[in-house]
Amino acid sequence: MHQQHKPSKIAVVGGGIAGLGFALALHQRGIACDVYEAVAEVRALGVGITLLPHAVRELAALGVQDQLEAVAIENLESVFFNRHGQFIYREPRGRHDGYAFPELGIHRGKLHRILFDEAVRRLGAAHIHTDHRCVAVEQDADGATVQFADSTGARRPPVKADVVIACDGVHSAIRRQFYPDEEMAFAGINTWRGVTRHRPILTGKSYLRVGSIDTGKMVIYPIVDNIDGQGLQLINWMAEIKRDTRTMNDWNQAGNVADFADIFHDWRFPWLDVPALIANAEQILEYPMVDKDPVPRWTFGRVTLMGDAAHPMYPRGSNGAAQGLIDARTLAEQLANQADPLAALKAYETLRLAPTARIVQTNRSVPPDFINIKVDHLSGGKPFRHIDDLISQAELRAISDNYKRIAGFSLDTLKAS
Numbered sequence: 001m002h003q004q005h006k007p008s009k010i011a012v013v014g015g016g017i018a019g020l021g022f023a024l025a026l027h028q029r030g031i032a033c034d035v036y037e038a039v040a041e042v043r044a045l046g047v048g049i050t051l052l053p054h055a056v057r058e059l060a061a062l063g064v065q066d067q068l069e070a071v072a073i074e075n076l077e078s079v080f081f082n083r084h085g086q087f088i089y090r091e092p093r094g095r096h097d098g099y100a101f102p103e104l105g106i107h108r109g110k111l112h113r114i115l116f117d118e119a120v121r122r123l124g125a126a127h128i129h130t131d132h133r134c135v136a137v138e139q140d141a142d143g144a145t146v147q148f149a150d151s152t153g154a155r156r157p158p159v160k161a162d163v164v165i166a167c168d169g170v171h172s173a174i175r176r177q178f179y180p181d182e183e184m185a186f187a188g189i190n191t192w193r194g195v196t197r198h199r200p201i202l203t204g205k206s207y208l209r210v211g212s213i214d215t216g217k218m219v220i221y222p223i224v225d226n227i228d229g230q231g232l233q234l235i236n237w238m239a240e241i242k243r244d245t246r247t248m249n250d251w252n253q254a255g256n257v258a259d260f261a262d263i264f265h266d267w268r269f270p271w272l273d274v275p276a277l278i279a280n281a282e283q284i285l286e287y288p289m290v291d292k293d294p295v296p297r298w299t300f301g302r303v304t305l306m307g308d309a310a311h312p313m314y315p316r317g318s319n320g321a322a323q324g325l326i327d328a329r330t331l332a333e334q335l336a337n338q339a340d341p342l343a344a345l346k347a348y349e350t351l352r353l354a355p356t357a358r359i360v361q362t363n364r365s366v367p368p369d370f371i372n373i374k375v376d377h378l379s380g381g382k383p384f385r386h387i388d389d390l391i392s393q394a395e396l397r398a399i400s401d402n403y404k405r406i407a408g409f410s411l412d413t414l415k416a417s
């Protein structure tokens with residue numbers, strides 16, 4: 001139910017997936033806001049991203065499902081292999097598993113572009129402020145003041161708002177204000193992400209997890225179909241390895257093949273030549289696999305945290321974007337239904353903090369690729385005769401279903417919502 005009293009001004013800091021999703025969710029409910037994004041020009045950064053059915057449910061509610069589907073690949077199945085290329089487990093995904101929404105592989109830049117263009121179109125360009133890097137937020141009984149700098153470092157005029165929503169990502173400047181001593185949690189896992197033009201692998205709509213993170217793992221899925229008009233796809237891949245190291249990869253920087261290619265040198269399977277996939281990459285970026293320990297609160301008076309600023313998680317369950325979009329819808333609903341915006345910020349935290357903290361923990365301990373880890377342990381990392389000799393398909397399905405339940409996208413949950 002919409003009430004009479006609306007916050008007169010909402011400042012959204014960060015125009016990424018959560019910030020733009022939030023702006024669109026507010027707009028749908030007749031609530032105005034302004035988005036302040038640090039970068040001067042939105043470019044197609046990053047590589048592939050997987051949108052699970054609960055992410056697509058949120059994006060469908062924002063009215064962009066058709067646009068996304070037009071440029072994405074709908075996953076048919078998720079398949080697990082060991083490092084010897086032996087089949088472990090397969091399950092249908094998204095609509096192929098009875099969900100109302102598809103599971104999509106998409107270029108992250110395209111997803112961002114669609115959200116950004118829709119936000120400009122619906123809210124008006126005057127409400128989307130690029131080249132505004134938030135450097136501080138102050139607040140008192142009358143309101144909040146957000147301080148910004150432009151890309152040269154020069155200060156911009158401060159912005160007054162009733163509430164400030166920090167959607168400024170994993171390196172959030174606003175979160176740092178409330179948790180100044182906090183550090184990224186790094187457990188020795190580094191990753192390299194690449195894209196390679198390649199013929200379709202397996203069904204051409206398969207999401208693959210090969211090997212185990214302890215000894216080297218590849219996640220592989222297509223993000224663009226028929227990229228050359230001759231049937232090649234753009235394949236997104238992520239190489240991951242846990243090593244006894246304190247040296248963290250850089251964030252979103254050009255990666256060096258020599259740092260990881262040796263792990264995969266003999267991964268030549270009848271259905272895929274992994275060294276060739278790596279060698280032919282158009283682009284390789286390196287990232288550390290990091291998150292932050294869940295914090296006890298996100299809401300501090302007029303300010304709250306959202307998306308990766310609130311709950312950065314290992315990108316191991318394809319869940320970051322989904323959770324940011326669920327945050328966005330939840331807070332928009334609270335602001336629409338509560339007269340007091342500060343109470344809405346608190347209510348949002350009550351609804352979202354515990355479930356997302358659980359996902360952060362589960363992404364560390366029993367993520368979907370726990371299937372690969374478990375089989376690696378059972379087989380001692382050696383080739384096996386048949387997977388059924390080690391573990392049943394039903395047990396493997398149970399691991400997968402457990403993650404879906406915790407992350408909020410089990411078939412039952414999505415049917416009920």
Ligand SMILES: Cc1cc2nc3c(=O)[nH]c(=O)nc-3n(C[C@H](O)[C@H](O)[C@H](O)COP(=O)(O)OP(=O)(O)OC[C@H]3O[C@@H](n4cnc5c(N)ncnc54)[C@H](O)[C@@H]3O)c2cc1C
Nearest residue numbers: 014016017018038049050134168169307308315318320321
């Ligand atoms: C390697 C990798 C792979 C991933 N794969 C997946 C996946 O397959 N599926 C999935 O769902 N999720 C995935 N994620 C996670 C997903 O990308 C994030 O969870 C999601 O982007 C979070 O959205 P956000 O809006 O909170 O942050 P972001 O999308 O990072 O947006 C933050 C925005 O804030 C801006 N900003 C930063 N600082 C400031 C400031 N001081 N002032 C103003 N603006 C600022 C940034 O420029 C940016 O635009 C992955 C993440 C990584 C690192």
